[in-house]
Amino acid sequence: MDKKDIEAQLPYLNQPVVKSDTPEVGLEVSYLQKKTVFTPTQVTASLLTFLKDQAEKGLGSKLPECVIGCPPWWTEVERHALLDAAKLAGVNVARIMNETTAIALDYGINLQLKEDSQETCMFIDVGHSNTNVAVVNFWRKKGRDCGMKVICTASARGVGGRSFSTILEKYFASYILKKYNLDVMSQAKPRLKLKTNCEKVKTRLTANNVVPFNVEYMMDGKDVSGSINRKDFEEAAVPVLEAILQPIKQAMAASGKSAADFKTIELVGGTTRIPCVKRALSKFLGQELSYHCDADESCAKGLVLQAAMLSASFRTRSYQVEDISPHPIEVSWGPVNKSPNAGDRAVVFVKNNPVPSVKAITYPDRVKDFQLTVKYADPSVPTPLIGQYIIKGFPKKIEGEKVKVKVFLKMSINGINSIPDVHA
DSSP states (O other), X not given: OOOHHHHTTGGGOSSOEEEOSSSSEEEEEEETTEEEEEOHHHHHHHHHHHHHHHHHHHHTSOOOOEEEEEOTTOOHHHHHHHHHHHHHTTOOEEEEEEHHHHHHHHHHTTOOOOTTEEEEEEEEEEOSSEEEEEEEEXXXXXXXXXXXXXXXXXXXXXXXXXXXXXXXXXXXXXXXXXXHOOOGGGSHHHHHHHHHHHHXXXXXXXXXXXXXXXXXXXXXXXXXEEEEEHHHHHHHTHHHHHHHHHHHHHHHHHHTOOGGGOSEEEEXXXXXXSHHHHHHHHXXXXXXXXXXXXXXXXXXXXXXXXXXXXXXXOOOOOOEEEEEESSOEEEEEESTTOOTTOSEEEEEEOTTEEESEEEEEEEEEEOSXXXXXXXXXXXXXXXXXXXXXXXXXXXXXXXXXXXXXXXXXXXXTTSOEEEEEEEO
């Protein structure tokens, strides 16, 4: 409950956040006329159950498997939680795919390249609660052999459309308090009304210079009204615009490329419709931006394409998809029952390591059981520990004789890490 990543989400929730009977936080809601606490995994499972039912109604048959998208910065904690939610919903997950990779697949599947050619593109996805950027190389060899390779990704967690909504909420909450003496942020229902109407104002500001704000029975039976102009909104949004640019800078630095090196820079996500976002991106990158991908549906279309590729029921174009994991992973080893931060260490999977991937570490001089700790070597990851393993069961040798041990570490296509095998 005291972790910074959880606290950062609290202002965006309209339900009380409480402790649950599990390691997860709980959301307190009214369910069947009584207060009930659900975990985020259970809420996600409910959503997946609804989506599965809708899909099965449309198909007229059972849904055998699906592909689910997630932000590229998600760690093993979030990915495991997503798989748990899918299991609760009775959904078989064929693959978890990074959303930026799905967008690139939607773009690249119909890209017409000449033989023995390639091009590099940047994808900027400014969604509701995150901004994700990916640099992707598309290639074609002789014949019909073609595909795509993700070079790097970068993200601004928590920066997206809701950041602009928050600006409007603070503006109108202050305005209502000053003019009507109503503290709409103090109660759940007025706060929800404020959020809902600010979303409408944000949408209308895309095409209008001045937008009215009118809500009946906002609080204590009072109606409120006001307005905001686009200039004031954009001035207040400068810090958000600067935050959106950060992952773009990071992606260009990681890929070693400038804006001029990209064949195209594609904008995706509903927030890219905001005029000041378009201007800020165009000014920073210094070139015309492209909108070949559907701002709202590109990610979903890419996930559908990947599902069709994995299915035996569909015939699709042969297309290779090479993805990466953005977080470096290190392994440390030492005596059993020692701290996860103790002992020697080495980075096994580097930043932007291709997935799936298998690495082997050889320990040439083991004489007794030892502990292996796997964790993210990225200070931005809030929960770095992935797992701890005890390597034991050495073959009987002459007393004191050293044993050569080879440990295999695997990162799956879903970004899940494991130790599938140990040889001695």
